[in-house]
Amino acid sequence: MKKKKTNLNLIIALLICLLLPISRVSADTQIPQADLKSSIEYQEIDGFGVSQSADVYADQIYEHNKRDELMDLLFSDENGIGLSILRSEVGNGLNMPTIHPDINTWDFTAYQPEQWVMHEAKNRGVETFMSTVWSPPAWMKTNNRITRGGKLKREYYGEYAQYLAEYVKGYNLYHDIKIDAISIANEPEYAASWQSNLWSGEDFRLFVKDYLKPTFERENLDTKIIVGEEATFSDKRLKSIYSDQQALDSVDIIGTHYYHGKPYFFEQAKINDKKVWVTETSETMLSDTGFKDGVNWSKNIHDTLTKADANAFVFWLGAAYKNNNESLIRLTDKNNYIDAKRLYSMGNYSKFIKPGFKRIGVTENPTGNLYLSAYKNENTGDIVIVAVNNGQNNESIDLTFDDIDMQKLTPYVTNSKYNLEKLPDLIVNDRSVRLNVSGYTTATFVGNIFDQISEESIDYRIDDNLDDWSKISYRSDNWYLDSHNPYNGFDHDYSRARRTKKTSEYIVYKLDDLTDFRASIYYYKVLDGLRFEVSEDGENWEQVDYQYDSPRLTGGYWEYINVYPSNQLPEGTNYLKIIFEQGDRRWDKQLSSIKIN
Numbered sequence: 001m002k003k004k005k006t007n008l009n010l011i012i013a014l015l016i017c018l019l020l021p022i023s024r025v026s027a028d029t030q031i032p033q034a035d036l037k038s039s040i041e042y043q044e045i046d047g048f049g050v051s052q053s054a055d056v057y058a059d060q061i062y063e064h065n066k067r068d069e070l071m072d073l074l075f076s077d078e079n080g081i082g083l084s085i086l087r088s089e090v091g092n093g094l095n096m097p098t099i100h101p102d103i104n105t106w107d108f109t110a111y112q113p114e115q116w117v118m119h120e121a122k123n124r125g126v127e128t129f130m131s132t133v134w135s136p137p138a139w140m141k142t143n144n145r146i147t148r149g150g151k152l153k154r155e156y157y158g159e160y161a162q163y164l165a166e167y168v169k170g171y172n173l174y175h176d177i178k179i180d181a182i183s184i185a186n187e188p189e190y191a192a193s194w195q196s197n198l199w200s201g202e203d204f205r206l207f208v209k210d211y212l213k214p215t216f217e218r219e220n221l222d223t224k225i226i227v228g229e230e231a232t233f234s235d236k237r238l239k240s241i242y243s244d245q246q247a248l249d250s251v252d253i254i255g256t257h258y259y260h261g262k263p264y265f266f267e268q269a270k271i272n273d274k275k276v277w278v279t280e281t282s283e284t285m286l287s288d289t290g291f292k293d294g295v296n297w298s299k300n301i302h303d304t305l306t307k308a309d310a311n312a313f314v315f316w317l318g319a320a321y322k323n324n325n326e327s328l329i330r331l332t333d334k335n336n337y338i339d340a341k342r343l344y345s346m347g348n349y350s351k352f353i354k355p356g357f358k359r360i361g362v363t364e365n366p367t368g369n370l371y372l373s374a375y376k377n378e379n380t381g382d383i384v385i386v387a388v389n390n391g392q393n394n395e396s397i398d399l400t401f402d403d404i405d406m407q408k409l410t411p412y413v414t415n416s417k418y419n420l421e422k423l424p425d426l427i428v429n430d431r432s433v434r435l436n437v438s439g440y441t442t443a444t445f446v447g448n449i450f451d452q453i454s455e456e457s458i459d460y461r462i463d464d465n466l467d468d469w470s471k472i473s474y475r476s477d478n479w480y481l482d483s484h485n486p487y488n489g490f491d492h493d494y495s496r497a498r499r500t501k502k503t504s505e506y507i508v509y510k511l512d513d514l515t516d517f518r519a520s521i522y523y524y525k526v527l528d529g530l531r532f533e534v535s536e537d538g539e540n541w542e543q544v545d546y547q548y549d550s551p552r553l554t555g556g557y558w559e560y561i562n563v564y565p566s567n568q569l570p571e572g573t574n575y576l577k578i579i580f581e582q583g584d585r586r587w588d589k590q591l592s593s594i595k596i597n
Contacts (some may be wrong), residue, residue, distance in 0.1 A: 009355075031434070031492050032105050032445070036374050036385070037402045037508040040361030043309045045375065047128050048301075048350035049085025050074060050318035050328065053117040054132075055095050055195070061319045062113035065335050070409060071117075073329060074318045075337060081347030081420070084355055085128045086121045087279060087314050088114065090167055090182070092135045094146045094195055099170060100137055100163050106561035108174040128355065130181040130314075131167070132196035132229065132279065136160055141197065149191025149198045154208075161211040165219045183226035183255055183279065184212070190231060205240040205247045213250035223409040224252035226564035229279055233308070234259035235269060243266040253311075255279040258300070263308035263373035278304050283325035291416040291440050293325065294341025298388040298414075298442040301349055302371050306364060315346060344419040348412065348442040351420065352384045362399075370395035370437055381449040385409070385435075392439040393489040394555030406447045409433060415441035424549045424562065436491045436560075438553035459594035460518075462511055467495045473510035478503060482590060487555030491521055496590040504581035510538070511596055513589050514573040519563040520544055520592040522554065527561070529582030535575040542570065560592075 052061060052074070061067050073080040091098045097111050118129065135146045140160060143150030152160055164182055171177045184207065188199035199207075204227050212225060230237055233256050241247045254269040258281035266276050279298070286293070304310040317327035319337065328343040353375045362374035362385065369391025375384045383406065389395050411423040415438060426433050426445070437443050464471040466481060478501040483494045490496065499505045513536065519531065533541040545566040551559040576596060580589045 032051045032397045034363035034366040034397045034399045035402050037361040038404050041551050042359040043311050043530045045353050045357045046312040047084035047355045049083050049314040051087040053114045054089035054316040058113040058117045058321050064117050070319045071120045075121045082351040087127050088131045089129050090133045092137055092146050098137050108170045127178050131179055132183040132186045134186045146195050149196050149595050157211045161215040167213050168221055168223045179223055181224035181226050186229050187231045200239045201240040208250040209247040225250050226253040226255045228255040230259045231259045233258045235266045253277050263304045277312040278310050279314050280316050286325045289338050289340035291341045294345035295390045295440045297342040298345040299390050302388050306373050344414040345442045347420050348414055348444045352444050366397045368395050383447045385445040387437045388442045389437040389441045394438045396436045396492050398434050402451050407451050409445040409447045412444045460597050462596040465593045466497045472507045474506045475507045478505050487553035489558040493592050498578050498590040498594050499586045502586045506577050507577045508581045512574055516597045519594045521561050522558050522590045524588040525557050531579040533577040534573045536572045
């Protein structure tokens with residue numbers, strides 16, 4: 001009996017501990033911390049792009065009735081995601097003409113769809129043009145055809161090197177397009193049913209060392225030479241080049257595709273100061289244009305930049321008639337298209353991280369499913385932080401700037417609700433700022449070390465976080481201070497005012513000569529039944545029109561807004577009433593805080 005009594009007392013004690021309220025202070029200490037150190041520098045970013053002027057895909061966008069709109073979405077900084085790299089195909093006579101149809105002929109006649117795409121991209125700010133060979137012209141190959149593999153005949157190595165040089169020279173001379181980088185082969189390991197050509201690692205070594213580099217030097221070409229571009233994220237085919245210093249000196253960029261494998265650090269490339277470009281990636285098996293696919297691609301880009309130190313990331317297709325995930329924009333007919341979420345998720349990088357930015361140090365995975373990467377432009381003072389949350393819960397962190405002073409950050413958000421939506425600025429206090437990133441969201445935070453806050457700081461006379469009822473004047477009966485935080489939907493705010501019944505309920509504040517207020521509200525799915533009224537004497541009330549910026553998704557279908565009056569409050573206002581009414585649930589609106597002046 002004594003033993004049973006002891007156990008009962010222990011259970012009672014544990015229950016008392018569980019029922020005790022969690023203090024605000026202890027809750028705040030649970031917020032994860034992250035640090036940004038701009039002095040830690042990694043790779044330089046060369047850009048983000050797509051392969052729009054390759055195979056039949058230049059034709060598809062060229063012939064679309066909304067082609068200008070599509071090009072804006074892909075390449076415009078103002079009206080799209082601001083891609084900075086255009087990858088093209090060196091035409092071989094199948095689907096795209098070749099400049100060298102036989103050994104005695106050179107033909108630089110413009111192929112209109114390709115040239116239109118190139119120049120429209122250039123007009124929208126693209127400065128980096130790379131071209132890849134899928135197959136040399138058929139007459140140079142062992143199988144005398146463009147498709148199903150085959151190899152470049154050894155006796156045509158010199159001719160092929162000159163062919164690439166003439167391509168670069170001709171596009172500059174006849175088409176006013178400077179080819180900045182050229183790749184010898186697309187997926188050299190695969191004898192595909194489409195345009196293809198097989199290369200071994202030894203073939204690569206011999207060709208770049210003894211033929212291509214000498215030809216480019218003789219022709220005074222500064223075009224970068226790319227090798228690799230296997231379908232699997234790998235540089236293993238390049239062992240022969242890595243072991244031959246002269247061959248290695250002939251290469252500028254190690255290219256890879258990302259269809260298989262996982263991003264990893266190409267040690268030999270980086271030791272030898274070679275850039276690493278992901279020149280093609282997409283998903284051929286899935287068919288999804290939604291927000292979860294979008295955030296999945298944000299994580300893929302994050303991994304290539306942080307795990308592989310990649311300098312460039314090129315998605316396979318910009319806009320195409322594809323029912324799978326091979327394109328950022330899915331064309332459905334000549335007049336319509338679907339702009340997949342992955343377009344905007346990629347834009348969270350490409351729109352803000354421009355060529356010349358450097359990746360810098362930041363806590364990569366400070367909590368849960370939240371992943372961070374950070375970038376800077378030393379010349380302009382721009383700082384860009386990309387946060388990827390690929391889980392369902394809202395994630396909150398306090399980010400500290402260790403070695404730079406920031407005044408504010410501007411968020412741009414892509415998720416189920418928004419496409420690169422600009423949200424209200426976040427103020428940085430004492431080099432620290434709280435970042436809240438909702439589930440399945442990519443958020444880019446943009447700031448500048450030279451920015452100054454133009455608004456004068458306001459010293460509010462009432463600043464109520466609703467930890468208790470001490471700062472209100474009076475209220476109706478049916479209120480409750482809620483401390484629950486499912487899905488972290490309330491950003492670590494463990495005390496908020498909400499109704500206990502679906503009746504009209506009010507809270508009143510009294511302040512002489514009240515002129516302004518800022519109320520922070522969480523609401524569930526739809527904001528319904530929120531009113532504000534003011535009064536001079538507490539008896540006669542006048543409704544106040546209010547407004548708020550774009551709502552911020554938090555977690556579990558909750559959204560957050562800052563509410564403020566649309567117009568100046570009437571002179572002589574001494575009372576402010578917040579009214580919750582209507583709605584489907586008694587808890588569907590919650591007052592997080594209010595500031596009154």
